[in-house]
Amino acid sequence: MDTHAALFEQGKARLEMLRQLQPRQSESFNKKMENHGITRRDFMKWTASVSAMFALPLPFSSLVAEAAELSDRVPLVWLHLAECTGCSESLIRTDTPNLDSLIFDHISLEYHETLMAASGWQAEENLEHALEAYKGNYLLAVEGAVPTANNGAFLTVGCKGHTGLEIVKHAAQNAAAIISVGTCSSFGGVQAAAPNPTGAKGVYEVVDKTVINLGGCPPSEKNIVGTLMYFIMFGKLPALDMFNRPKWAYGARVHDNCERRGRFDAGEFVEEFGDQGAKDGYCLYKVGCKGPYTYNNCPTERFNHHTSWPVLAGHGCMGCSEPNFWDDMADFEKPLGRQLLHGVDATADTVGAVILGATAVGIGAHAVASIFAKPLED
Ligand code: FSX
Ligand code: SF4
Ligand code: F3S
Numbered sequence: 005m006d007t008h009a010a011l012f013e014q015g016k017a018r019l020e021m022l023r024q025l026q027p028r029q030s031e032s033f034n035k036k037m038e039n040h041g042i043t044r045r046d047f048m049k050w051t052a053s054v055s056a057m058f059a060l061p062l063p064f065s066s067l068v069a070e071a072a073e074l075s076d077r078v079p080l081v082w083l084h085l086a087e088c089t090g091c092s093e094s095l096i097r098t099d100t101p102n103l104d105s106l107i108f109d110h111i112s113l114e115y116h117e118t119l120m121a122a123s124g125w126q127a128e129e130n131l132e133h134a135l136e137a138y139k140g141n142y143l144l145a146v147e148g149a150v151p152t153a154n155n156g157a158f159l160t161v162g163c164k165g166h167t168g169l170e171i172v173k174h175a176a177q178n179a180a181a182i183i184s185v186g187t188c189s190s191f192g193g194v195q196a197a198a199p200n201p202t203g204a205k206g207v208y209e210v211v212d213k214t215v216i217n218l219g220g221c222p223p224s225e226k227n228i229v230g231t232l233m234y235f236i237m238f239g240k241l242p243a244l245d246m247f248n249r250p251k252w253a254y255g256a257r258v259h260d261n262c263e264r265r266g267r268f269d270a271g272e273f274v275e276e277f278g279d280q281g282a283k284d285g286y287c288l289y290k291v292g293c294k295g296p297y298t299y300n301n302c303p304t305e306r307f308n309h310h311t312s313w314p315v316l317a318g319h320g321c322m323g324c325s326e327p328n329f330w331d332d333m334a335d336f337e338k339p340l341g342r343q344l345l346h347g348v349d350a351t352a353d354t355v356g357a358v359i360l361g362a363t364a365v366g367i368g369a370h371a372v373a374s375i376f377a378k379p380l381e382d
Pocket of ligand 1: 148149
């Protein structure tokens with residue numbers, strides 16, 4: 005059996021198993037779509053786009069459709085640690101609900117500090133109940149870094165005064181899968197930027213299980229919901245890159261799919277914000293775009309109902325889905341120039357061959373010549 009056929013069979017078996025479980029929502033997914041004015045046609049288009057996002061052939065859309073309907077069978081526990089809640093906002097702050105936010109509404113969300121009605125002792129009880137009742141079956145999503153200095157005392161949550169470190173370790177123990185939502189929980193994020201006084205770390209550094217890292221400050225709603233959908237459909241983790249990010253979302257550089265790429269190859273650069281080049285949509289490399297060093301699908305999937313993404317809005321990519329980007333990618337409005345990135349010297353000599361991957365990407369000689377015609381500021 006080829007890999008796609010085998011994966012399809014796995015998905016069918018997984019969904020059959022979920023169908024046997026009790027629904028946890030009183031209203032069906034179809035009814036919710038109807039209430040929000042989402043047509044069957046919109047739904048079919050969405051299922052096809054989710055399959056395409058996973059680079060799976062069209063027949064998989066039937067599994068996506070079924071997984072959406074059965075998403076209320078999968079318990080989800082969502083923790084907030086040291087962060088700004090931008091990741092949750094990325095998902096729910098939409099003026100009209102779309103299918104991505106509707107999945108989040110339908111999935112069995114057992115605990116989410118900023119969305120649940122409960123507070124105080126009741127909230128703590130809900131968490132304890134969910135971890136016990138769905139032992140081994142719940143998905144654990146974590147937003148925010150884990151402060152570890154002074155035994156985690158820089159972050160306590162709830163009326164029992166447990167540290168974030170204790171809570172995440174406890175919740176990770178019996179999770180079916182763990183997803184770090186955002187760069188903070190994936191790699192520490194801004195909290196872990198030098199000098200990192202709270203000893204902030206990514207979740208994968210404090211638990212002894214595989215953690216899926218959804219880099220991005222914040223990640224797009226597509227990458228969050230796509231990862232939930234993948235787990236609902238197949239009950240397992242997708243293929244991951246060297247930083248444990250799903251390859252279907254983080255498999256290409258921002259630079260590879262950027263709409264300004266033609267400008268880069270032609271050597272047409274914005275020299276300073278507000279100049280004619282900026283007005284004409286020239287490449288933002290010289291004003292600090294880190295798209296050539298950053299793996300994410302922002303140009304293709306965008307944010308806020310596919311409305312926009314940083315480069316389309318006129319600012320360079322800041323490399324927000326990469327580990328240590330606050331330290332490694334700064335200054336954000338200057339080219340990386342002569343700095344070390346993941347241990348590689350990002351100088352003119354290596355940019356063509358190593359960082360940009362000249363042969364694989366086919367960067368125009370003109371662009372390289374043009375970037376380095378003048379010495380870069382450092
Ligand atoms: Fe971090 Fe998420 Fe950046 Fe904020 O919570 S990834 S600071 S967008 O919100 O964790
Ligand atoms: Fe786009 Fe930035 Fe690459 Fe220029 S350097 S093509 S703006 S990603
Ligand atoms: Fe982040 Fe760059 Fe995308 S800054 S949102 S990875 S374009």
